[in-house]
């Protein structure tokens with residue numbers, strides 16, 4: 001795959017915490033407008049990998065380029081939207097106040113801010129709960145609010161760590177529809193997931209196990225190469241289980 005135009009290029013990324021090597025020589029390019037899924041069991045290193053991508057942590061070795069610029073680079077922040085695995089919300093504030101706070105960090109003010117807040121809340125179907133205190137939100141609602149916040153500044157690259165945990169299948173479907181719409185506008189999306197039906201919706205998947213990327217390909221390719229009926233089965237074949 002062509003590296004020069006890649007939105008994300010990871011070269012020989014390794015990460016250790018003390019003696020534990022958590023990422024092992026990861027090499028991966030992701031192109032503009034792709035929905036790329038990172039799939040792997042708990043502890044495989046998915047969160048650690050996306051943290052290196054957004055610059056929340058530095059790899060022990062290797063290089064990361066976003067939009068052909070070497071990370072870490074502060075100016076890339078405005079092009080990247082990140083939704084962490086645990087919600088970083090102000091519980092004592094309303095959803096609207098949370099959105100206003102994050103929007104102002106991105107320099108969104110006045111009418112434009114209000115308009116964008118309405119747009120992102122519509123995407124996640126929380127419009128009717130705009131003024132509710134976050135402490136009164138359900139777990140799934142908090143996930144959706146976090147997603148709305150990550151969309152506020154219209155990032156070109158969206159990195160989502162298990163965005164649909166605690167969200168029921170109907171809403172999950174509508175959120176994936178929103179991802180498809182963002183993709184159509186050229187947004188690149190990286191999503192970590194445990195959910196197999198979500199994995200099937202990705203353009204390409206990276207299968208992670210024990211800190212290594214053991215296979216990369218479209219869901220169809222991964223199944224064909226392993227003679228598998230499902231991604232789950234393909235994963236087990238690649239993992240040698």
Ligand SMILES: Nc1ncnc2c1ncn2[C@@H]1O[C@H](COP(=O)(O)OP(=O)(O)OP(=O)(O)O)[C@@H](O)[C@H]1O
Nearest residue numbers: 017020022040041042043044045046047048049085
């Ligand atoms: N700050 C840290 N210090 C020490 N070890 C860490 C740290 N962060 C992650 N690890 C270790 O790195 C390994 C990978 O963790 P990571 O959270 O990346 O996995 P994951 O694939 O995202 O798992 P899950 O699906 O459960 O979120 C685990 O063994 C974890 O304990």
